[in-house]
Amino acid sequence: MADLKKKQVKKGLPLPWGLSWSWILAGIIILLIILFLILWAGHVFAAQKLAANEILSKVDEVVNAARDREAKIKVTIVDSQGRQEIREMLSYQKGSDRRLVKFTAPAEHKGIGFLSLPKELMYVYLPAYGRTRRIASHVRNTKFAGTDFTYEDMEAVRYSEKWTAELLREEAGQYVLELKPKEGTKSQYLRMVMWVREENFYPARTELYDQANRLYKILRLEKVEKIGPYWVSRQLIMEDLKEKRHTILELEEVKFDTGLADEFFSERFLMR
DSSP: OHHHHHHHHHHOSOOGGGOOHHHHHHHHHHHHHHHHHHHHHHHHHHHHHHHHHHHHHHHHHHHTOSSEEEEEEEEEEEOTTOOEEEEEEEEEEETTTEEEEEEEESGGGTTOEEEEETTTEEEEEETTTTEEEEOOGGGTTSBSTTSSOBHHHHOOOOHHHHEEEEEEEEETTEEEEEEEEOTTOOOSOSEEEEEEETTTOOEEEEEEEOTTSOEEEEEEEEEEEEETTEEEEEEEEEEETTTTEEEEEEEEEEEEOOOOOGGGSSHHHHTO
8 A cells, every 4th residue: 555655645645638747847948038028128129228318318418408599590592493591590599498580681571570488478570560470289280481391390499308219229329319209299200310429419300200100300410619618500501302393501609608588588589
């Protein structure tokens, strides 16, 4: 009887389908490896997302580093036939959420202005009408005064407030980010692809895609230099690929930290 009990103990519990304990142990090990790989991949993906959004935040910090900025800008509009129209413009910005621009020449465009305020408030002023007009959300994709910059393009806002970033790759000393609107953000663009200089986190180029995911416009930030403690692009080019035209903004003069008051960024000053 004792020998029979020993044999039953050695034999152990019977397993279904002809499985052995060694097969089960191997299966458990494989399952644990797969689970580890899934968790590791998720961790890497989360880290990459975090890194991408950190890069975008650094872009905001560099571009909006000055407390305020005043600039005299030469505007060159080039149509599809290569014909040029030259204008002059003054631009004022405080922080990252207040901007006022106004044409000063030629005479037929003098006084036309644009104002961007926090909470997506934007206004345009046309001297011929003698009053300001608030820009509704459904016309934010309208081009400002015949340039290739829409009202949305000119809005004073941090990228990281409205867009979430993914790091696509690194190439030629630049980070390549894909930006997509955050939940609740309305934009004329389905997505953007931004090249960011690794040396200073200043953007070099941005591709803007329409809602059909077609490349619509390209913004190039050229002649980047450091003025005092601040990086700035002396030349911005917005190219409209659909209409085959572009607008060039050239900074002729720029001053930082002049002490612009919040009251300057108002409809009253826009009409002056």
